[in-house]
Amino acid sequence: MARLSKDDVLRLAHLARIELSEEEVSEFLIELNEVLAYVQQLQSSDTEGIRETNQVNALTNVMRDDQLIDYGYPPSELLKNLPAVLDDQIQVKRMVE
Protein backbone atom coordinates (compact mmCIF):
# COMPACT_ATOMS: atom_id res chain seq x y z
CA MET A 1 0.00 0.00 0.00
CA ALA A 2 1.29 3.40 -0.97
CA ARG A 3 2.10 5.77 1.86
CA LEU A 4 3.06 9.32 1.10
CA SER A 5 6.19 10.78 2.64
CA LYS A 6 6.75 14.47 3.26
CA ASP A 7 8.83 14.59 0.09
CA ASP A 8 5.99 12.98 -1.89
CA VAL A 9 3.56 15.66 -0.70
CA LEU A 10 6.00 18.39 -1.66
CA ARG A 11 6.68 16.79 -5.04
CA LEU A 12 2.96 16.34 -5.83
CA ALA A 13 2.21 19.91 -4.73
CA HIS A 14 4.96 21.16 -7.01
CA LEU A 15 3.66 19.07 -9.93
CA ALA A 16 0.25 20.68 -9.34
CA ARG A 17 1.95 24.10 -8.99
CA ILE A 18 0.72 24.80 -5.49
CA GLU A 19 2.95 26.40 -2.88
CA LEU A 20 2.18 24.85 0.52
CA SER A 21 3.03 26.27 3.91
CA GLU A 22 5.01 24.13 6.41
CA GLU A 23 1.82 23.74 8.43
CA GLU A 24 -0.14 22.54 5.39
CA VAL A 25 2.53 19.99 4.49
CA SER A 26 2.42 18.35 7.92
CA GLU A 27 -1.39 18.49 8.03
CA PHE A 28 -1.80 17.06 4.52
CA LEU A 29 0.74 14.32 5.18
CA ILE A 30 -1.55 12.85 7.84
CA GLU A 31 -4.87 13.58 6.12
CA LEU A 32 -3.92 12.40 2.64
CA ASN A 33 -2.51 9.15 4.00
CA GLU A 34 -5.81 8.57 5.82
CA VAL A 35 -7.71 9.08 2.58
CA LEU A 36 -5.35 6.77 0.67
CA ALA A 37 -5.73 4.10 3.37
CA TYR A 38 -9.51 4.39 3.02
CA VAL A 39 -9.60 4.10 -0.78
CA GLN A 40 -7.31 1.07 -0.53
CA GLN A 41 -10.43 -1.06 0.03
CA LEU A 42 -11.05 -0.95 -3.75
CA GLN A 43 -8.29 -3.51 -4.12
CA SER A 44 -10.70 -6.06 -2.58
CA SER A 45 -12.97 -5.81 -5.64
CA ASP A 46 -12.30 -8.35 -8.37
CA THR A 47 -12.28 -6.35 -11.61
CA GLU A 48 -10.61 -8.91 -13.84
CA GLY A 49 -11.84 -8.46 -17.41
CA ILE A 50 -14.01 -5.44 -16.59
CA ARG A 51 -13.57 -2.27 -18.64
CA GLU A 52 -13.46 1.23 -17.24
CA THR A 53 -16.47 3.51 -17.61
CA ASN A 54 -15.71 6.98 -18.91
CA GLN A 55 -19.18 8.00 -20.08
CA VAL A 56 -22.26 6.71 -18.29
CA ASN A 57 -24.60 7.30 -21.22
CA ALA A 58 -22.17 5.58 -23.61
CA LEU A 59 -22.03 8.65 -25.86
CA THR A 60 -19.08 8.63 -28.25
CA ASN A 61 -17.84 11.10 -30.83
CA VAL A 62 -20.58 13.71 -30.58
CA MET A 63 -20.16 15.68 -33.81
CA ARG A 64 -21.40 18.99 -35.14
CA ASP A 65 -20.84 20.86 -38.37
CA ASP A 66 -17.55 22.71 -38.45
CA GLN A 67 -19.04 26.18 -38.64
CA LEU A 68 -18.13 29.47 -37.09
CA ILE A 69 -20.71 30.29 -34.44
CA ASP A 70 -20.96 33.80 -33.06
CA TYR A 71 -21.90 33.54 -29.40
CA GLY A 72 -21.63 37.30 -29.05
CA TYR A 73 -18.65 37.45 -26.72
CA PRO A 74 -16.50 40.39 -27.79
CA PRO A 75 -12.80 39.83 -26.99
CA SER A 76 -12.74 43.11 -25.07
CA GLU A 77 -15.31 41.65 -22.63
CA LEU A 78 -13.42 38.39 -22.24
CA LEU A 79 -10.16 40.23 -21.60
CA LYS A 80 -11.69 42.18 -18.71
CA ASN A 81 -11.16 39.28 -16.31
CA LEU A 82 -7.47 38.91 -16.99
CA PRO A 83 -5.17 39.99 -14.18
CA ALA A 84 -2.69 41.49 -16.67
CA VAL A 85 -3.34 42.67 -20.22
CA LEU A 86 -1.03 44.57 -22.56
CA ASP A 87 -2.27 45.81 -25.96
CA ASP A 88 -5.18 43.33 -25.93
CA GLN A 89 -2.77 40.48 -25.26
CA ILE A 90 -2.49 38.24 -22.22
CA GLN A 91 0.52 39.30 -20.20
CA VAL A 92 2.52 36.71 -18.28
CA LYS A 93 5.54 36.82 -16.03
CA ARG A 94 9.05 36.22 -17.38
CA MET A 95 9.65 32.60 -18.43
CA VAL A 96 13.35 32.65 -19.33
CA GLU A 97 16.20 34.79 -18.12
Next chain:
Amino acid sequence: MQNDWPALSELAAAVKNGSSSAVALTRKALERIERQQPIYNATILTLSESALKRAEAIDKAIAEGQDPGVLAGVPFIAKDNFLVKNSETRAASNILSGFIAPYQASAINALEQAGAICVAKANMDAFAHGASTENSDFGVTKNPFDTTRVPGGSSGGSAAAVALGLAPFALGTDTGGSIRQPAAFCGVVGLKPTYGLVSRSGVIAMGSSLDCIGPITSSVEDAALVLEVMSGRDDLDSTTIESDPQGYANLKAPQLSKVRVAVIDEYLEQGLDQEVKDSLLKLIDKLKAAGAQVSHVSLPSTKLALACYYIITPAEVSSNLSRYDGIRYGYSDPSAKDLEQSYLNSRGKGFGKEAKRRIIIGTFVLSSGYYDAYYKKAMTVRTKLINEFDAAFKDYDYLIGPVAPTTAFKIGEKAKDPLQMYLADVMTVAANLAGIPAISLPNGFDTNGLPIGVQLMAARRNDRSLLGMAKVIEEVNNRA
Protein backbone atom coordinates in the same frame (compact mmCIF):
# COMPACT_ATOMS: atom_id res chain seq x y z
CA MET B 1 -38.97 33.49 8.26
CA GLN B 2 -40.76 30.63 6.61
CA ASN B 3 -41.18 29.00 3.28
CA ASP B 4 -44.67 30.22 2.38
CA TRP B 5 -44.37 30.63 -1.39
CA PRO B 6 -47.17 29.07 -3.42
CA ALA B 7 -46.38 26.56 -6.18
CA LEU B 8 -44.24 27.95 -9.01
CA SER B 9 -47.06 27.47 -11.52
CA GLU B 10 -49.43 29.47 -9.27
CA LEU B 11 -46.87 32.25 -8.85
CA ALA B 12 -46.39 32.55 -12.61
CA ALA B 13 -50.16 32.47 -13.15
CA ALA B 14 -50.63 35.27 -10.60
CA VAL B 15 -47.98 37.37 -12.31
CA LYS B 16 -49.62 36.82 -15.69
CA ASN B 17 -53.18 37.57 -14.56
CA GLY B 18 -52.11 40.71 -12.73
CA SER B 19 -53.02 39.63 -9.18
CA SER B 20 -49.28 39.81 -8.44
CA SER B 21 -46.31 41.15 -10.37
CA ALA B 22 -42.74 40.18 -11.11
CA VAL B 23 -41.58 43.33 -9.30
CA ALA B 24 -43.62 42.48 -6.19
CA LEU B 25 -42.24 38.92 -6.05
CA THR B 26 -38.70 40.10 -6.67
CA ARG B 27 -38.92 42.76 -3.96
CA LYS B 28 -40.28 40.19 -1.51
CA ALA B 29 -37.36 37.85 -2.26
CA LEU B 30 -34.76 40.64 -2.05
CA GLU B 31 -36.16 41.88 1.25
CA ARG B 32 -36.03 38.38 2.76
CA ILE B 33 -32.51 37.78 1.45
CA GLU B 34 -31.31 40.95 3.15
CA ARG B 35 -33.04 40.09 6.42
CA GLN B 36 -31.62 36.54 6.74
CA GLN B 37 -28.06 37.45 5.81
CA PRO B 38 -26.66 38.33 9.26
CA ILE B 39 -28.26 35.23 10.80
CA TYR B 40 -27.96 32.44 8.21
CA ASN B 41 -25.47 33.60 5.56
CA ALA B 42 -27.31 31.61 2.89
CA THR B 43 -26.34 33.99 0.07
CA ILE B 44 -23.08 35.70 -0.82
CA LEU B 45 -24.21 38.12 -3.53
CA THR B 46 -27.52 39.89 -4.14
CA LEU B 47 -28.42 40.88 -7.70
CA SER B 48 -30.96 43.60 -6.74
CA GLU B 49 -30.42 45.92 -9.67
CA SER B 50 -30.42 43.39 -12.51
CA ALA B 51 -33.27 41.42 -10.91
CA LEU B 52 -35.55 44.44 -10.55
CA LYS B 53 -34.72 45.54 -14.08
CA ARG B 54 -35.70 42.13 -15.42
CA ALA B 55 -38.84 42.10 -13.26
CA GLU B 56 -39.93 45.47 -14.67
CA ALA B 57 -39.36 44.23 -18.20
CA ILE B 58 -41.44 41.11 -17.52
CA ASP B 59 -44.31 43.14 -16.03
CA LYS B 60 -44.16 45.45 -19.04
CA ALA B 61 -44.23 42.53 -21.46
CA ILE B 62 -47.31 41.12 -19.72
CA ALA B 63 -49.01 44.52 -19.81
CA GLU B 64 -48.35 44.54 -23.57
CA GLY B 65 -50.04 41.16 -23.94
CA GLN B 66 -46.94 38.98 -24.26
CA ASP B 67 -46.38 35.70 -22.43
CA PRO B 68 -42.97 35.63 -20.72
CA GLY B 69 -43.14 31.89 -20.06
CA VAL B 70 -44.06 29.22 -17.52
CA LEU B 71 -41.95 30.81 -14.78
CA ALA B 72 -43.04 34.39 -15.49
CA GLY B 73 -41.74 36.66 -12.73
CA VAL B 74 -40.65 33.82 -10.43
CA PRO B 75 -37.49 34.72 -8.46
CA PHE B 76 -34.79 32.12 -7.86
CA ILE B 77 -31.37 31.82 -6.27
CA ALA B 78 -28.43 30.20 -8.09
CA LYS B 79 -25.54 28.47 -6.36
CA ASP B 80 -22.42 30.59 -6.77
CA ASN B 81 -20.85 28.15 -9.26
CA PHE B 82 -23.38 29.16 -11.95
CA LEU B 83 -22.15 31.91 -14.24
CA VAL B 84 -24.71 34.73 -14.29
CA LYS B 85 -23.84 37.31 -16.93
CA ASN B 86 -22.22 40.53 -15.73
CA SER B 87 -22.19 39.45 -12.09
CA GLU B 88 -19.37 38.25 -9.89
CA THR B 89 -19.13 34.44 -9.90
CA ARG B 90 -16.68 32.94 -7.42
CA ALA B 91 -17.84 29.41 -6.54
CA ALA B 92 -17.36 30.74 -2.98
CA SER B 93 -13.58 30.69 -3.51
CA ASN B 94 -11.23 33.64 -3.08
CA ILE B 95 -9.25 32.55 -6.11
CA LEU B 96 -12.12 33.82 -8.27
CA SER B 97 -12.53 37.15 -6.47
CA GLY B 98 -13.41 39.83 -8.96
CA PHE B 99 -14.34 37.43 -11.77
CA ILE B 100 -17.28 38.96 -13.66
CA ALA B 101 -19.03 36.39 -15.83
CA PRO B 102 -18.89 37.51 -19.49
CA TYR B 103 -21.56 34.96 -20.42
CA GLN B 104 -23.93 32.78 -18.46
CA ALA B 105 -24.86 29.17 -17.80
CA SER B 106 -27.23 27.53 -20.29
CA ALA B 107 -29.44 26.58 -17.32
CA ILE B 108 -29.73 30.26 -16.31
CA ASN B 109 -30.51 31.16 -19.95
CA ALA B 110 -33.26 28.55 -20.09
CA LEU B 111 -34.82 29.76 -16.84
CA GLU B 112 -34.66 33.39 -17.99
CA GLN B 113 -36.26 32.47 -21.28
CA ALA B 114 -39.12 30.97 -19.24
CA GLY B 115 -39.47 34.27 -17.33
CA ALA B 116 -37.63 33.41 -14.09
CA ILE B 117 -35.45 36.02 -12.34
CA CYS B 118 -32.14 35.30 -10.64
CA VAL B 119 -32.10 37.39 -7.45
CA ALA B 120 -28.98 36.14 -5.62
CA LYS B 121 -26.05 33.75 -5.54
CA ALA B 122 -26.07 31.10 -2.85
CA ASN B 123 -23.24 30.23 -0.50
CA MET B 124 -21.55 26.84 -1.01
CA ASP B 125 -18.44 24.89 -0.15
CA ALA B 126 -15.71 26.47 -2.28
CA PHE B 127 -15.70 24.80 -5.72
CA ALA B 128 -18.44 22.49 -4.36
CA HIS B 129 -15.88 20.56 -2.29
CA GLY B 130 -17.63 19.60 0.90
CA ALA B 131 -20.73 18.38 2.66
CA SER B 132 -21.36 21.21 5.12
CA THR B 133 -20.74 24.63 3.47
CA GLU B 134 -17.92 25.06 6.02
CA ASN B 135 -15.38 25.10 3.18
CA SER B 136 -16.79 28.39 1.86
CA ASP B 137 -14.36 31.32 1.83
CA PHE B 138 -17.37 33.44 2.87
CA GLY B 139 -18.21 31.72 6.15
CA VAL B 140 -20.54 28.82 6.92
CA THR B 141 -24.29 28.90 6.22
CA LYS B 142 -26.41 28.10 9.28
CA ASN B 143 -29.06 25.41 9.25
CA PRO B 144 -32.56 27.01 9.26
CA PHE B 145 -33.72 24.49 11.89
CA ASP B 146 -30.80 24.96 14.27
CA THR B 147 -28.20 27.69 13.78
CA THR B 148 -25.52 25.64 15.60
CA ARG B 149 -25.69 23.07 12.80
CA VAL B 150 -24.61 22.92 9.17
CA PRO B 151 -27.12 23.06 6.29
CA GLY B 152 -25.25 20.27 4.49
CA GLY B 153 -23.33 20.82 1.32
CA SER B 154 -22.05 21.65 -1.01
CA SER B 155 -25.32 23.37 -2.10
CA GLY B 156 -25.97 24.35 1.54
CA GLY B 157 -26.81 27.96 0.76
CA SER B 158 -29.35 26.94 -1.90
CA ALA B 159 -31.09 24.42 0.38
CA ALA B 160 -31.16 26.82 3.34
CA ALA B 161 -32.50 29.57 1.04
CA VAL B 162 -35.48 27.46 -0.03
CA ALA B 163 -36.15 26.26 3.53
CA LEU B 164 -36.11 29.89 4.71
CA GLY B 165 -38.41 30.97 1.87
CA LEU B 166 -35.89 33.48 0.49
CA ALA B 167 -37.01 32.51 -3.00
CA PRO B 168 -39.45 29.90 -4.30
CA PHE B 169 -36.65 27.75 -5.71
CA ALA B 170 -32.90 27.52 -6.00
CA LEU B 171 -30.37 25.81 -8.23
CA GLY B 172 -27.72 23.45 -6.98
CA THR B 173 -25.09 21.13 -8.39
CA ASP B 174 -24.64 17.52 -7.36
CA THR B 175 -21.35 15.72 -7.96
CA GLY B 176 -21.61 13.26 -5.06
CA GLY B 177 -24.76 14.32 -3.21
CA SER B 178 -24.41 18.09 -3.09
CA ILE B 179 -28.08 18.72 -3.92
CA ARG B 180 -29.66 15.78 -2.11
CA GLN B 181 -27.79 15.87 1.22
CA PRO B 182 -28.36 19.60 1.95
CA ALA B 183 -31.99 19.22 0.81
CA ALA B 184 -32.35 16.43 3.40
CA PHE B 185 -30.63 18.50 6.12
CA CYS B 186 -32.91 21.47 5.41
CA GLY B 187 -36.21 19.61 4.88
CA VAL B 188 -36.72 20.47 1.21
CA VAL B 189 -36.82 18.61 -2.12
CA GLY B 190 -33.56 18.14 -4.04
CA LEU B 191 -33.34 16.54 -7.48
CA LYS B 192 -30.23 15.18 -9.16
CA PRO B 193 -31.31 14.32 -12.69
CA THR B 194 -29.79 11.70 -15.00
CA TYR B 195 -26.23 12.64 -15.96
CA GLY B 196 -26.35 14.85 -19.05
CA LEU B 197 -30.02 15.81 -18.80
CA VAL B 198 -29.20 19.44 -17.88
CA SER B 199 -26.41 21.27 -19.67
CA ARG B 200 -23.29 21.97 -17.62
CA SER B 201 -22.23 24.82 -19.87
CA GLY B 202 -21.40 27.88 -17.80
CA VAL B 203 -21.26 26.00 -14.50
CA ILE B 204 -17.86 25.84 -12.83
CA ALA B 205 -16.68 22.28 -13.29
CA MET B 206 -15.79 19.98 -10.42
CA GLY B 207 -15.91 16.33 -11.56
CA SER B 208 -17.00 16.45 -15.18
CA SER B 209 -18.07 12.80 -15.47
CA LEU B 210 -20.27 13.19 -12.37
CA ASP B 211 -21.50 16.82 -12.20
CA CYS B 212 -25.27 17.29 -12.46
CA ILE B 213 -27.39 20.40 -12.19
CA GLY B 214 -30.73 20.31 -10.48
CA PRO B 215 -33.43 22.20 -8.63
CA ILE B 216 -33.98 22.57 -4.89
CA THR B 217 -37.65 23.24 -4.24
CA SER B 218 -40.50 22.91 -1.75
CA SER B 219 -42.35 20.27 -3.73
CA VAL B 220 -41.92 17.54 -6.33
CA GLU B 221 -44.24 19.46 -8.67
CA ASP B 222 -41.94 22.51 -8.57
CA ALA B 223 -38.83 20.36 -9.12
CA ALA B 224 -40.47 18.77 -12.17
CA LEU B 225 -41.35 22.15 -13.67
CA VAL B 226 -37.83 23.54 -13.22
CA LEU B 227 -36.35 20.36 -14.70
CA GLU B 228 -38.64 20.64 -17.70
CA VAL B 229 -37.43 24.17 -18.37
CA MET B 230 -33.70 23.38 -17.99
CA SER B 231 -33.39 19.92 -19.53
CA GLY B 232 -32.41 18.75 -22.98
CA ARG B 233 -29.68 18.86 -25.61
CA ASP B 234 -27.36 21.84 -25.67
CA ASP B 235 -24.73 22.44 -28.34
CA LEU B 236 -22.49 23.95 -25.67
CA ASP B 237 -22.33 20.67 -23.69
CA SER B 238 -21.78 17.62 -25.87
CA THR B 239 -22.60 15.25 -22.99
CA THR B 240 -26.22 16.43 -22.90
CA ILE B 241 -29.08 14.05 -23.79
CA GLU B 242 -32.61 14.64 -25.08
CA SER B 243 -35.28 15.30 -22.48
CA ASP B 244 -38.26 13.01 -22.14
CA PRO B 245 -40.69 13.60 -25.04
CA GLN B 246 -43.54 13.56 -22.53
CA GLY B 247 -41.93 16.30 -20.45
CA TYR B 248 -41.66 16.33 -16.68
CA ALA B 249 -44.10 18.97 -15.44
CA ASN B 250 -47.24 16.93 -16.11
CA LEU B 251 -46.53 14.46 -13.33
CA LYS B 252 -48.03 11.03 -13.63
CA ALA B 253 -48.32 9.05 -10.42
CA PRO B 254 -47.68 5.33 -10.95
CA GLN B 255 -50.28 2.80 -9.88
CA LEU B 256 -48.91 1.61 -6.54
CA SER B 257 -50.07 -1.98 -6.92
CA LYS B 258 -47.85 -2.26 -10.00
CA VAL B 259 -44.83 -0.55 -8.51
CA ARG B 260 -41.78 -2.60 -7.50
CA VAL B 261 -39.59 -0.86 -4.95
CA ALA B 262 -36.46 -2.24 -3.29
CA VAL B 263 -34.48 -1.06 -0.30
CA ILE B 264 -30.70 -1.16 -0.78
CA ASP B 265 -29.52 -3.49 2.01
CA GLU B 266 -26.04 -2.01 2.25
CA TYR B 267 -27.48 1.42 3.10
CA LEU B 268 -29.16 0.05 6.22
CA GLU B 269 -25.82 -1.08 7.61
CA GLN B 270 -23.22 1.64 7.20
CA GLY B 271 -23.39 3.50 10.53
CA LEU B 272 -26.98 4.55 9.93
CA ASP B 273 -28.53 6.62 12.71
CA GLN B 274 -31.45 4.76 14.33
CA GLU B 275 -33.93 7.61 13.89
CA VAL B 276 -33.04 7.98 10.20
CA LYS B 277 -33.52 4.23 9.78
CA ASP B 278 -36.84 4.26 11.64
CA SER B 279 -38.18 7.05 9.46
CA LEU B 280 -37.30 5.05 6.33
CA LEU B 281 -38.91 1.87 7.69
CA LYS B 282 -42.01 3.86 8.64
CA LEU B 283 -42.31 5.19 5.10
CA ILE B 284 -41.86 1.68 3.69
CA ASP B 285 -44.73 0.47 5.89
CA LYS B 286 -46.90 3.30 4.59
CA LEU B 287 -46.06 2.45 0.99
CA LYS B 288 -46.84 -1.20 1.59
CA ALA B 289 -50.13 -0.27 3.25
CA ALA B 290 -50.93 1.78 0.14
CA GLY B 291 -50.37 -1.31 -2.02
CA ALA B 292 -46.74 -1.08 -3.19
CA GLN B 293 -44.46 -4.11 -3.25
CA VAL B 294 -41.32 -3.32 -1.30
CA SER B 295 -38.46 -5.83 -1.28
CA HIS B 296 -34.77 -5.82 -0.46
CA VAL B 297 -31.84 -5.85 -2.86
CA SER B 298 -28.13 -6.16 -2.29
CA LEU B 299 -25.74 -4.00 -4.33
CA PRO B 300 -22.35 -5.08 -2.93
CA SER B 301 -20.32 -2.50 -4.84
CA THR B 302 -22.20 0.38 -3.17
CA LYS B 303 -19.94 -0.32 -0.18
CA LEU B 304 -17.00 0.65 -2.40
CA ALA B 305 -18.73 3.62 -4.02
CA LEU B 306 -17.24 6.21 -1.67
CA ALA B 307 -13.69 4.92 -2.13
CA CYS B 308 -14.27 4.90 -5.88
CA TYR B 309 -15.65 8.44 -5.75
CA TYR B 310 -12.72 9.80 -3.74
CA ILE B 311 -10.33 8.64 -6.44
CA ILE B 312 -12.29 9.66 -9.54
CA THR B 313 -13.42 13.03 -8.19
CA PRO B 314 -10.00 14.32 -7.06
CA ALA B 315 -8.59 13.14 -10.41
CA GLU B 316 -11.16 15.20 -12.30
CA VAL B 317 -10.85 18.09 -9.83
CA SER B 318 -7.09 18.29 -10.26
CA SER B 319 -7.59 18.55 -13.99
CA ASN B 320 -10.51 21.02 -13.86
CA LEU B 321 -8.83 23.32 -11.35
CA SER B 322 -5.64 23.57 -13.40
CA ARG B 323 -7.24 26.48 -15.26
CA TYR B 324 -6.93 28.68 -12.16
CA ASP B 325 -3.39 29.74 -12.93
CA GLY B 326 -3.34 33.41 -11.94
CA ILE B 327 -3.12 34.36 -15.61
CA ARG B 328 -6.50 33.87 -17.20
CA TYR B 329 -8.76 35.08 -14.40
CA GLY B 330 -9.07 35.45 -10.68
CA TYR B 331 -6.41 35.96 -8.06
CA SER B 332 -2.86 36.56 -9.26
CA ASP B 333 -0.04 37.03 -6.79
CA PRO B 334 1.55 40.40 -7.56
CA SER B 335 4.87 39.62 -5.84
CA ALA B 336 5.89 36.71 -8.12
CA LYS B 337 9.02 37.36 -10.15
CA ASP B 338 8.70 34.64 -12.79
CA LEU B 339 6.01 32.47 -14.35
CA GLU B 340 6.51 29.40 -12.18
CA GLN B 341 6.47 31.44 -8.98
CA SER B 342 3.31 33.13 -10.24
CA TYR B 343 1.58 29.75 -10.60
CA LEU B 344 2.82 28.48 -7.24
CA ASN B 345 1.89 31.59 -5.29
CA SER B 346 -1.41 32.36 -7.02
CA ARG B 347 -2.67 28.81 -6.52
CA GLY B 348 -1.09 28.40 -3.08
CA LYS B 349 -2.71 31.57 -1.75
CA GLY B 350 -5.89 31.50 -3.84
CA PHE B 351 -7.14 27.97 -3.17
CA GLY B 352 -8.57 26.86 0.15
CA LYS B 353 -7.33 23.74 1.93
CA GLU B 354 -9.92 21.33 0.57
CA ALA B 355 -9.25 22.29 -3.05
CA LYS B 356 -5.53 21.74 -2.37
CA ARG B 357 -6.14 18.35 -0.76
CA ARG B 358 -8.19 17.19 -3.74
CA ILE B 359 -5.75 18.53 -6.31
CA ILE B 360 -2.87 16.73 -4.59
CA ILE B 361 -4.77 13.43 -4.27
CA GLY B 362 -5.86 13.76 -7.89
CA THR B 363 -2.32 14.45 -9.01
CA PHE B 364 -1.20 11.35 -7.11
CA VAL B 365 -3.82 8.91 -8.47
CA LEU B 366 -3.15 10.08 -12.02
CA SER B 367 0.62 9.97 -11.70
CA SER B 368 2.79 7.48 -13.51
CA GLY B 369 3.17 4.28 -11.48
CA TYR B 370 -0.06 4.79 -9.50
CA TYR B 371 -2.56 5.36 -12.34
CA ASP B 372 -3.45 1.68 -12.77
CA ALA B 373 -3.68 0.86 -9.06
CA TYR B 374 -5.87 3.85 -8.24
CA TYR B 375 -7.56 5.66 -11.14
CA LYS B 376 -8.01 2.73 -13.50
CA LYS B 377 -9.10 0.48 -10.64
CA ALA B 378 -11.72 3.02 -9.57
CA MET B 379 -13.00 3.31 -13.15
CA THR B 380 -13.49 -0.47 -13.35
CA VAL B 381 -15.19 -0.64 -9.94
CA ARG B 382 -17.43 2.10 -11.32
CA THR B 383 -18.43 -0.26 -14.14
CA LYS B 384 -19.20 -3.01 -11.62
CA LEU B 385 -21.38 -0.61 -9.65
CA ILE B 386 -23.22 0.46 -12.81
CA ASN B 387 -23.81 -3.20 -13.75
CA GLU B 388 -25.28 -3.89 -10.30
CA PHE B 389 -27.64 -0.91 -10.59
CA ASP B 390 -28.65 -1.90 -14.13
CA ALA B 391 -29.40 -5.45 -12.94
CA ALA B 392 -31.45 -4.15 -10.00
CA PHE B 393 -33.51 -1.92 -12.30
CA LYS B 394 -34.49 -4.97 -14.35
CA ASP B 395 -36.32 -6.27 -11.28
CA TYR B 396 -37.36 -3.04 -9.60
CA ASP B 397 -38.72 0.31 -10.77
CA TYR B 398 -37.25 2.26 -7.87
CA LEU B 399 -34.59 1.89 -5.22
CA ILE B 400 -35.10 3.58 -1.89
CA GLY B 401 -32.79 4.40 0.98
CA PRO B 402 -31.59 7.12 3.31
CA VAL B 403 -29.93 10.27 1.91
CA ALA B 404 -27.28 10.52 4.61
CA PRO B 405 -26.38 8.43 7.67
CA THR B 406 -27.41 11.22 10.06
CA THR B 407 -29.40 14.44 10.23
CA ALA B 408 -27.58 17.82 10.18
CA PHE B 409 -24.39 17.70 12.24
CA LYS B 410 -22.91 20.46 14.38
CA ILE B 411 -20.81 23.22 12.87
CA GLY B 412 -17.17 22.24 13.48
CA GLU B 413 -17.98 18.60 14.24
CA LYS B 414 -16.31 17.19 11.12
CA ALA B 415 -14.44 20.24 9.82
CA LYS B 416 -11.07 19.11 11.20
CA ASP B 417 -11.28 15.60 9.78
CA PRO B 418 -11.57 15.44 5.97
CA LEU B 419 -12.27 11.69 5.87
CA GLN B 420 -15.19 12.03 8.32
CA MET B 421 -16.58 14.81 6.10
CA TYR B 422 -16.24 12.58 3.03
CA LEU B 423 -18.26 9.86 4.79
CA ALA B 424 -21.26 12.21 4.85
CA ASP B 425 -21.58 11.40 1.11
CA VAL B 426 -21.57 7.62 1.60
CA MET B 427 -25.19 7.09 0.46
CA THR B 428 -25.33 9.64 -2.32
CA VAL B 429 -22.18 9.13 -4.44
CA ALA B 430 -23.37 5.87 -6.05
CA ALA B 431 -26.08 7.66 -8.06
CA ASN B 432 -23.45 10.02 -9.53
CA LEU B 433 -21.06 7.20 -10.38
CA ALA B 434 -23.91 5.34 -12.10
CA GLY B 435 -25.37 8.48 -13.71
CA ILE B 436 -28.87 7.61 -12.49
CA PRO B 437 -31.48 10.13 -11.34
CA ALA B 438 -32.10 10.42 -7.59
CA ILE B 439 -34.26 12.67 -5.48
CA SER B 440 -34.18 13.63 -1.81
CA LEU B 441 -37.58 14.10 -0.19
CA PRO B 442 -38.53 15.27 3.31
CA ASN B 443 -39.44 12.30 5.50
CA GLY B 444 -40.19 13.55 8.99
CA PHE B 445 -38.03 14.89 11.81
CA ASP B 446 -35.77 13.45 14.49
CA THR B 447 -36.19 14.08 18.22
CA ASN B 448 -34.01 17.21 17.92
CA GLY B 449 -36.53 18.62 15.44
CA LEU B 450 -34.12 18.22 12.53
CA PRO B 451 -35.42 17.17 9.11
CA ILE B 452 -34.79 13.64 7.84
CA GLY B 453 -34.65 12.92 4.11
CA VAL B 454 -35.40 9.85 2.04
CA GLN B 455 -33.73 9.08 -1.26
CA LEU B 456 -35.47 7.56 -4.26
CA MET B 457 -33.55 6.40 -7.34
CA ALA B 458 -34.56 5.20 -10.80
CA ALA B 459 -32.81 3.92 -13.91
CA ARG B 460 -30.96 6.34 -16.21
CA ARG B 461 -33.31 8.57 -18.27
CA ASN B 462 -36.26 7.57 -16.05
CA ASP B 463 -36.48 11.00 -14.45
CA ARG B 464 -40.12 11.33 -15.39
CA SER B 465 -40.99 8.06 -13.69
CA LEU B 466 -38.85 9.01 -10.66
CA LEU B 467 -40.75 12.28 -10.24
CA GLY B 468 -44.09 10.47 -10.53
CA MET B 469 -43.18 8.10 -7.69
CA ALA B 470 -41.69 10.97 -5.66
CA LYS B 471 -45.05 12.70 -5.91
CA VAL B 472 -46.71 9.57 -4.51
CA ILE B 473 -44.29 9.51 -1.54
CA GLU B 474 -44.94 13.19 -0.94
CA GLU B 475 -48.70 12.53 -0.87
CA VAL B 476 -48.35 9.45 1.36
CA ASN B 477 -46.31 11.54 3.81
CA ASN B 478 -48.66 14.53 3.67
CA ARG B 479 -51.62 12.28 4.47
CA ALA B 480 -50.01 10.83 7.58
